[in-house]
Amino acid sequence: MAPSITSKNVPTPDIGSASEATAAELRSSLYDRQIRLWGMEAQARMRNAHILVITIKALSNEVLKNLVLAGIGSLTEDLGAQFFISGESVGLNRAEAAAPALQRSNPRVAVNVDISDPRSKGAGFYSKFDIVISTELDLDCLLYINDTTRECNRPFYAAASYGMYGYIFADLIRHDFIIEREKSDVRTELKQETRTRSVTAVRERKDSGKTVEFVTKQEVYSPLRSVISSKVDSTWRPRRRRMVPNVLPGVKALWKFQQAHNHLTEAKREDFAEMARLIMEANSNFIGPFVENATSEMAPVAAVLGGILAQDVINVLGKREQPLQNFLVFDGDTAAAPILALHPEGEEDGAA
Structure with missing residues (x-):
């Protein structure tokens, strides 16, 4: 079983006692461009987020790289084909070997290592994290982790790459997000839009002579x-x-x-x-x-899937934009990556 990253000198993060990111830190040149892109509030959520990534191989490397550069608060991770490990790392646990390079890519992010079996942990462990990402695991292990993250009400992602192919699965349980747009002549109603998505709130703000509309929506997920x-x-x-x-x-x-x-x-x-x-x-x-x-592992496929998954995590943390609902399948033969809303009964929503 692939291990998961608690460094010998960095304790596993405790969300309840985590310090808040300061405005001065967030306004540093490191995060200035991101704040202009998605706002101070969203960046603050990322800076205070604690993410668990289980198994470190090509795909999770891409996810880790994007999340660390985006400025999340801390990573606890678990280690193939990857750019965080050199020949000097032979014989070491993949997570322990990758941790120093990850830490150097953004010193503000705390990188932790845990090398024990993910199935040996219960809700008390998984509840310490804002999001749990499991990559390249067998179905029984994925089911155990997803059952446990649901028990402690934590968003869960599963993903894997198989050479030219791969998938990303998301179970965010119940997720609220905000769409910002210019108000149109058509009134936005509080209603059920699809089987899984509904509009729950609408507010407006005047901005440079225009009326900007902030629409809160909620997506409901299946395990x-x-x-x-x-x-x-x-x-x-x-x-x-x-x-x-x-x-x-x-x-x-x-x-x-x-x-x-x-x-x-x-x-x-x-x-x-x-x-x-x-x-x-x-x-x-x-x-x-x-x-x-x-x-097999192919770097281009891992880069595509890792980029999509990391961006969805960033959107979820920032509570902006439509999240993945709920199964993305990548076909390298056709360069297609449709998103299918798979649910246990009844007619499903259309592919995205």
């Missing part, structure tokens, strides 16, 4: 345990069915394979046969390329 039972079927609208890439049933088949064999698929006959059976159960003809890519 991974429910999402894995969701299927592409005849109840889906035709447009949405056309946008579902073969990677989705491929990911689900790979999860089942890992549960049965406790390892990822390899490019050998018996694994091809098993994955063919599992993917055919999911009504897909997509087999060979996915199996061949399952154990």
Whole structure:
């Protein structure tokens, strides 16, 4: 089991006692451009946020890099193909080896290391963090962590890259965010917009002769345990069915394979046969390329997925913009990354 980052000289952060970022610190040249982009309040939330990233490989490297540079408060992390580790790190735990380089990239961010099994921890541990990000883990481990983060009401992300393919899953439980826009002639109503999203509040402000509207919306999420039972079927609208890439049933088949064999698929006959059976159960003809890519890491794919995931985390912390709802699938063959709202019952929302 991949470990998670508590440094021998830096304690695991305690959200309840964390000091608030000062206005002077936030206005420093390091964060000035970001404050102009998303505002002081959003930057303050990031500066006081504590993020747990489990498993450090190519994808999580990209996530960590973007979050550290954005100026989050602290990272506790767990370590492939990555730019935070040199040849001198051979023999060390990946998280411990990566920590110094991460710390140097932004000294204001506290980097912590935890090398124990994520399944050995309960709600008391996970409740210390504002967001939990799990990468490259098997389904059973993801389900345990997501169940626990739900127990302590903490947002959860899962993600993995398989060569040319990959996914990001988000369970933010219940998330409020604000859309800022110029007021139009059409009145914004408090109403249910989709199955998962509703408008809960509207306020206005005059700005340079224009009326700016701040619309508060809320998204409701399903846990991974429910999402894995969701299927592409005849109840889906035709447009949405056309946008579902073969990677989705491929990911689900790979999860089942890992549960049965406790390892990822390899490019050998018996694994091809098993994955063919599992993917055919999911009504897909997509087999060979996915199996061949399952154990590989590609820097460009990791960079794309890591950038998307880190940006969504930043949006969630800042409570700005529409968050990912709830399953993004990346297909490197077509350079497509549709977002599917997968839920356990009824017709789902359309792909984004």
